[in-house]
Amino acid sequence: MRTRVVCLLAFAFLPSIFPSHAISQSAPASTTPATAPSAYAIPGCAVDRTQPSDADRALWNRHYADAERLYSDALAANANSTAAMAGLVHAVLGEGKQADALALAQKNTAAHPNDPLLLDALGEVRFRRGEVHDAAVAINQSSRLNPCIGRTHYEAARFLNLSGMYATAQRELEMAHALAPGDLEISRLWVSTHAVPPTPEQRLETLKQRLSNPSLNEEQKAATEAAIKALESHQKGTCELVTPVEHATVPILPIYRDPNDQKGSMYEAAVALEINGRKRRFEVDTGASGLVLNHAAAKAAGLIPEATLRAGGIGSDRNTVYVSHVDDIKVGPMEFRNCMVRVAGGSLDLAPDVDGLIGPDVFSSYAVTLDYPSFEMRLDPLPPRPGENGIVKSLATSTEQETLSPADRARDRYIAPAMKDWTPVFRAQHMLIVPTGIGDAPTKLFLMDSGSQRSMISPEAAKEVTVVSKFTNSSVSGINGKVQNIMVAEKVQLKFAGIGQQVNHMDAFDLGGISRAAGVDISGLIGFPALRQLVISIDYRDNLVHVVYNPKKGYHAPDVY
Numbered sequence: 001m002r003t004r005v006v007c008l009l010a011f012a013f014l015p016s017i018f019p020s021h022a023i024s025q026s027a028p029a030s031t032t033p034a035t036a037p038s039a040y041a042i043p044g045c046a047v048d049r050t051q052p053s054d055a056d057r058a059l060w061n062r063h064y065a066d067a068e069r070l071y072s073d074a075l076a077a078n079a080n081s082t083a084a085m086a087g088l089v090h091a092v093l094g095e096g097k098q099a100d101a102l103a104l105a106q107k108n109t110a111a112h113p114n115d116p117l118l119l120d121a122l123g124e125v126r127f128r129r130g131e132v133h134d135a136a137v138a139i140n141q142s143s144r145l146n147p148c149i150g151r152t153h154y155e156a157a158r159f160l161n162l163s164g165m166y167a168t169a170q171r172e173l174e175m176a177h178a179l180a181p182g183d184l185e186i187s188r189l190w191v192s193t194h195a196v197p198p199t200p201e202q203r204l205e206t207l208k209q210r211l212s213n214p215s216l217n218e219e220q221k222a223a224t225e226a227a228i229k230a231l232e233s234h235q236k237g238t239c240e241l242v243t244p245v246e247h248a249t250v251p252i253l254p255i256y257r258d259p260n261d262q263k264g265s266m267y268e269a270a271v272a273l274e275i276n277g278r279k280r281r282f283e284v285d286t287g288a289s290g291l292v293l294n295h296a297a298a299k300a301a302g303l304i305p306e307a308t309l310r311a312g313g314i315g316s317d318r319n320t321v322y323v324s325h326v327d328d329i330k331v332g333p334m335e336f337r338n339c340m341v342r343v344a345g346g347s348l349d350l351a352p353d354v355d356g357l358i359g360p361d362v363f364s365s366y367a368v369t370l371d372y373p374s375f376e377m378r379l380d381p382l383p384p385r386p387g388e389n390g391i392v393k394s395l396a397t398s399t400e401q402e403t404l405s406p407a408d409r410a411r412d413r414y415i416a417p418a419m420k421d422w423t424p425v426f427r428a429q430h431m432l433i434v435p436t437g438i439g440d441a442p443t444k445l446f447l448m449d450s451g452s453q454r455s456m457i458s459p460e461a462a463k464e465v466t467v468v469s470k471f472t473n474s475s476v477s478g479i480n481g482k483v484q485n486i487m488v489a490e491k492v493q494l495k496f497a498g499i500g501q502q503v504n505h506m507d508a509f510d511l512g513g514i515s516r517a518a519g520v521d522i523s524g525l526i527g528f529p530a531l532r533q534l535v536i537s538i539d540y541r542d543n544l545v546h547v548v549y550n551p552k553k554g555y556h557a558p559d560v561y
Contacts, residue, residue: 045148064094150180164413285451289430383416437495439465444523
């Protein structure tokens, strides 16, 4: 069986996630006065002026194998150094050896149960494994024991960010930097949140000056020219709504395996859009971002490449996409002008008569409801934040994963009274990351991916709850080609957003590419067969979803895949 999965992943560094409650602040363990004033200094906490060791520098510079060796040498010299123990855990985790890092962290905390550095290291390992509840317990315990450790506040800042708790995350990062200004890893993230980006005009001028440099080789010249095109393209791609529309209903077009058997199972869902006056069908894919046309449809529409990007995703190859300008996009009753879209450089593995992909994050200014049983997509206004009017002005057709603005950093997730029953989720830009139970194992993190024709799981997660076989006749492909080394897991119980399902057959393969982009272990994908039975509402602004299952409505397969 062929299964297509498409995931357009982020290109920039992503923070990680943490449950939405704040880190506790109890009495500090250190009472040495701070040696440097800061608006975010914690009373009674000393600024850490310790000179970093060679092992610390190796860790901060991501030379993880060197860091592991150096921390091991430090422990050989002093077997009771909890700082070296914690550093060793971070180094092993950086090398991607999660099982080894967990075993080491558990061993250390068992021997030193009240050491905040070791609890912090355990919390990071738990988080990277997607075990967010256990991560929260460890990080909060570390903070209660000693709130003066910059690293603990740094971990909390990273974790809170993808929960949509941006203001709280920024406060934690400020405290981390105030406590440990010499920590390169903390400083790297702190500086990125304080950098004042140049204006587009300033960036263009800098690039044009660089282009005139006669010492550039051909590769550097081509890269600079592409960067100039990208900037010039985005300046004209505002994608503004022509006439304000508060509510819209767009028909979902079911796609069947056998077009002649429309009583069979729907295996993909699409919506019709007009691009420059021509009707096109786009598969609705929560694992994709923005609007992506296949090469043939873009060529037929006369779209011209204006800037080239490289796409990441599932598959063993690399692919490119380019951005192009369209004058007009119509979605149901809504019309948008002056938009940028993406075009796949190679072929997308799409159903016949489907021209591209649309990620629901295109409508991130709305509450997006995918009502598969009723075959419709609904767009409704998000509840305005206090002090905001909530007016929608534009469409996010070509999201470039820019860093958070100062306005974003000043806000936390807002849960309006009308949305109190919605489920908080984590989000790595367009990727909706849902805490998911699998059998009796600790809660994992799964990607909600309506573009996947089957639900999938990592071999490591599957082995915790079921038998994994190396035999499978499945083929999985993504935007970067076919996936290698596929296995199969049998009868996995999934529980997410208040919904429980048994998936009888799950492809099992390495999801490391998605996990690296998200900054946290993604243990699986909740695919379209599990989603097509549901009514799914998404609030991208506040990282919330609402899922409803009605057994009396819609198609319900006897076997969920």
